[in-house]
Amino acid sequence: MSHATPDTPDRVHLDNGGRAPWHPLARQAFEQALGDGWADPRRLHAEGRRAARLLDGAREAIAAVLGARTQEVHLTPSHTASLHSAVMSAAAGRRRAGTAIVASAVERSALLQAAAYAAGGGHPAGGGHPAGGAQPSRVDPVPVDRLGRVDADAMIAAVQAPGVALAALQHANGEVGTLQPVEAVHDAARTAGVPLLVDAGASVGHVAVPAAWDLLAADPADWGGPAGVGVLAVRQRVRTAPVGPEDEDPWAPGGVSVPLAFAAAVALQAVEADRAAQETRRRQLVERLRAEVSRIPDVEVVGDPDGRLPHVATFSFLYVDGEALVTELDRHGFAVGSGSACTSSTLEPSHVLAAMGVLTHGNVRIALDRTTTADEVDRFCAVLPGAVARVREMLGVGGL
Amino acid sequence: MSHATPDTPDRVHLDNGGRAPWHPLARQAFEQALGDGWADPRRLHAEGRRAARLLDGAREAIAAVLGARTQEVHLTPSHTASLHSAVMSAAAGRRRAGTAIVASAVERSALLQAAAYAAGGGHPAGGGHPAGGAQPSRVDPVPVDRLGRVDADAMIAAVQAPGVALAALQHANGEVGTLQPVEAVHDAARTAGVPLLVDAGASVGHVAVPAAWDLLAADPADWGGPAGVGVLAVRQRVRTAPVGPEDEDPWAPGGVSVPLAFAAAVALQAVEADRAAQETRRRQLVERLRAEVSRIPDVEVVGDPDGRLPHVATFSFLYVDGEALVTELDRHGFAVGSGSACTSSTLEPSHVLAAMGVLTHGNVRIALDRTTTADEVDRFCAVLPGAVARVREMLGVGGL
Numbered sequence: 076m077s078h079a080t081p082d083t084p085d086r087v088h089l090d091n092g093g094r095a096p097w098h099p100l101a102r103q104a105f106e107q108a109l110g111d112g113w114a115d116p117r118r119l120h121a122e123g124r125r126a127a128r129l130l131d132g133a134r135e136a137i138a139a140v141l142g143a144r145t146q147e148v149h150l151t152p153s154h155t156a157s158l159h160s161a162v163m164s165a166a167a168g169r170r171r172a173g174t175a176i177v178a179s180a181v182e183r184s185a186l187l188q189a190a191a192y193a194a195g196g197g198h199p200a201g202g203g204h205p206a207g208g209a210q211p212s213r214v215d216p217v218p219v220d221r222l223g224r225v226d227a228d229a230m231i232a233a234v235q236a237p238g239v240a241l242a243a244l245q246h247a248n249g250e251v252g253t254l255q256p257v258e259a260v261h262d263a264a265r266t267a268g269v270p271l272l273v274d275a276g277a278s279v280g281h282v283a284v285p286a287a288w289d290l291l292a293a294d295p296a297d298w299g300g301p302a303g304v305g306v307l308a309v310r311q312r313v314r315t316a317p318v319g320p321e322d323e324d325p326w327a328p329g330g331v332s333v334p335l336a337f338a339a340a341v342a343l344q345a346v347e348a349d350r351a352a353q354e355t356r357r358r359q360l361v362e363r364l365r366a367e368v369s370r371i372p373d374v375e376v377v378g379d380p381d382g383r384l385p386h387v388a389t390f391s392f393l394y395v396d397g398e399a400l401v402t403e404l405d406r407h408g409f410a411v412g413s414g415s416a417c418t419s420s421t422l423e424p425s426h427v428l429a430a431m432g433v434l435t436h437g438n439v440r441i442a443l444d445r446t447t448t449a450d451e452v453d454r455f456c457a458v459l460p461g462a463v464a465r466v467r468e469m470l471g472v473g474g475l
Numbered sequence: 476m477s478h479a480t481p482d483t484p485d486r487v488h489l490d491n492g493g494r495a496p497w498h499p500l501a502r503q504a505f506e507q508a509l510g511d512g513w514a515d516p517r518r519l520h521a522e523g524r525r526a527a528r529l530l531d532g533a534r535e536a537i538a539a540v541l542g543a544r545t546q547e548v549h550l551t552p553s554h555t556a557s558l559h560s561a562v563m564s565a566a567a568g569r570r571r572a573g574t575a576i577v578a579s580a581v582e583r584s585a586l587l588q589a590a591a592y593a594a595g596g597g598h599p600a601g602g603g604h605p606a607g608g609a610q611p612s613r614v615d616p617v618p619v620d621r622l623g624r625v626d627a628d629a630m631i632a633a634v635q636a637p638g639v640a641l642a643a644l645q646h647a648n649g650e651v652g653t654l655q656p657v658e659a660v661h662d663a664a665r666t667a668g669v670p671l672l673v674d675a676g677a678s679v680g681h682v683a684v685p686a687a688w689d690l691l692a693a694d695p696a697d698w699g700g701p702a703g704v705g706v707l708a709v710r711q712r713v714r715t716a717p718v719g720p721e722d723e724d725p726w727a728p729g730g731v732s733v734p735l736a737f738a739a740a741v742a743l744q745a746v747e748a749d750r751a752a753q754e755t756r757r758r759q760l761v762e763r764l765r766a767e768v769s770r771i772p773d774v775e776v777v778g779d780p781d782g783r784l785p786h787v788a789t790f791s792f793l794y795v796d797g798e799a800l801v802t803e804l805d806r807h808g809f810a811v812g813s814g815s816a817c818t819s820s821t822l823e824p825s826h827v828l829a830a831m832g833v834l835t836h837g838n839v840r841i842a843l844d845r846t847t848t849a850d851e852v853d854r855f856c857a858v859l860p861g862a863v864a865r866v867r868e869m870l871g872v873g874g875l
Binding site: 086088090093094096097102109114115118120121122123152153154155156159162163185189191192193301302303304305319320321322327328329330331332333334335398401402404405410411412413 | 730
């Protein structure tokens with residue numbers, strides 16, 4: 076998507092993973108819902124009931140896409156909140172069965188941090204052991220291969236061990252695009268009686284929604300809906316126990332914004348309507364991008380070349396600082412993401428890339444929006460080699 | 476505010492406490508921020524930095540109104556989330572000093588539930604004692620008088636007792652309007668070294684913001700900003716410890732919607748600009764309303780007649796079911812709230828009215844919007860006596 080701004084007349088935004096511009100229909104839906112659904116959906120009067128109907132309608136529409144029942148779909152304040160609540164409430168609901176949590180090593184930080192917290196290694200200031208059991212508990216990160224795919228046999232063995240409260244496997248890795256073997260792991264988990272949490276935050280809206288889950292988290296901000304609302308589906312058969320102070324809505328204490336929820340649902344319906352066409356189109360662009368970038372010296376094109384998200388492409392450049400490369404590309408009008416660059420004070424290398432055993436620095440992630448054009452990808456491919464060279468020169472490794 | 480709908484051509488919405496229609500400038504601000512601030516404010520590129528600037532600007536504007544430093548202002552997913560986080564993190568930060576929590580009996584349910592959870596009486600499924608100490612802990616609800624005002628002497632004595640982690644006193648009660656003696660309690664708490672949490676969710680935007688607080692929670696949805704975002708200010712001197720899984724933003728894991736935050740800030744600036752005039756105007760309307768309603772037989776006009784919020788009026792009718800009265804008024808085009816009517820399955824009487832020792836049933840709460848007209852109040856006054864009589868007749872007490 077091109078943005079015309081005074082300083083950068085032809086801006087190209089290629090960092091649409093986890094936060095994409097709103098789908099135009101989401102904006103329309105928000106406007107409509109703000110008029111009809113500003114009231115508190117818990118109130119009894121006409122305005123309250125109208126807001127409640129919009130909220131129920133949003134959950135129903137999302138449920139239809141996810142292959143869930145409406146009452147299985149909960150709205151949360153964010154994708155991070157979905158993952159926190161899913162892990163903590165499922166672990167608390169299964170305390171009698173065990174306290175171990177099995178998760179791939181490349182799950183999102185939010186999920187791994189919730190697992191550490193639920194399994195008793197939580198934030199020290201938080202005061203210890205929220206799961207409360209006397210049994211020792213732990214998180215078992217299951218290794219991945221060099222493409223970022225979890226070792227299915229290892230994960231299945233871990234899930235089948237005694238004392239497992241919860242297993243977690245993402246549908247696809249949002250940093251590198253690799254799809255995970257959720258069906259095989261779900262089969263094994265089901266046999267073992269262990270619920271499987273599937274983080275589909277990077278995939279819903281881009282590829283078909285998997286059926287292999289007991290809890291499924293999805294991210295409106297990733298599919299062209301708003302940030303500020305998350306989605307968590309929990310099969311009715313799964314036993315959960317809310318963690319935290321009591322509230323009418325344990326998944327979003329105080330409730331969520333009804334207009335945001337409605338906009339999220341409308342965006343999801345809209346992107347599902349032409350998902351297959353967009354999948355094909357963007358897969359071709361990503362293949363072109365991966366092929367072009369692989370010609371740059373000392374680059375590693377990251378993630379599975381085939382079993383992958385159609386819109387994500389990731390590269391790691393030797394002798395390059397990721398933050399410097401993002402900044403250099405930004406100066407030339409291209410917004411990209413990086414697994415090794417963020418604004419937080421602790422610039423830690425990506426745990427995903429580290430788990431894969433690939434270069435953790437000099438990393439660039441591209442996530443194409445539905446509006447990204449072939450021309451924009453071509454222009455990026457034309458600019459990238461020079462940007463890499465300039466950053467290498469700044470770091471004094473230009474001659475390598 | 477009148478809404479023209481097919482069935483009710485001249486709808487009057489008088490339930491604006493906790494959820495008011497958006498201020499027109501908030502809608503404009505949202506639109507602008509959606510264009511400029513849709514990106515993830517944690518990203519390094521121009522779009523991310525622009526979103527970060529909008530978010531910082533929102534916090535700065537809110538801080539200026541609250542009399543806080545920008546870095547003291549945190550955004551949360553909702554007012555309920557603000558209260559939960561404030562109680563739990565302040566209690567966790569003070570574990571060495573004590574584990575008791577002192578709160579007035581008329582605090583919001585969300586605050587009392589968080590206090591019960593933090594003090595060890597949490598949700599049983601959640602697994603016991605999140606504060607983690609071995610010391611026995613408790614919540615001390617401090618009684619209120621018949622006007623709903625906390626017994627300041629009793630609260631001060633409770634705050635000065637040993638082992639108190641946190642004190643909580645609302646600025647004003649949102650159900651009945653009574654202002655609380657926050658200055659006196661804050662003085663005593665400061666002397667005792669106990670932080671005071673002030674829930675100003677019903678007052679900010681309607682009366683002057685108090686200076687007497689260590690933690691202050693305020694509610695955008697109440698002042699004409701959006702739901703889906705909350706505000707929590709924490710003085711830098713207050714020691715807090717985040718409770719829950721680690722996240723870059725412990726007050727809103729995963730972050731909040733930048734456009735919502737910006738709209739909340741703009742709405743606050745807008746309502747502050749003519750707050751004094753609106754306070755005078757709405758206080759006169761509320762006085763008229765209280766006088767008119769007091770003429771209806773067997774009614775209790777609730778809350779302090781003088782030291783009160785300017786826009787809230789509450790009545791309890793003998794021989795009337797609150798839910799039935801809300802529904803009857805709704806049929807006649809008037810949306811009102813009720814302390815004894817909600818859509819949740821557990822229709823419990825209001826703990827606020829119970830603590831005051833007044834009628835807990837047959838309750839109606841009016842909260843005037845800035846757009847509510849004198850004519851609308853007059854029309855409500857004309858319709859209310861008949862509605863009360865009809866509900867009494869339905870319940871078979873018409874002759875009383």
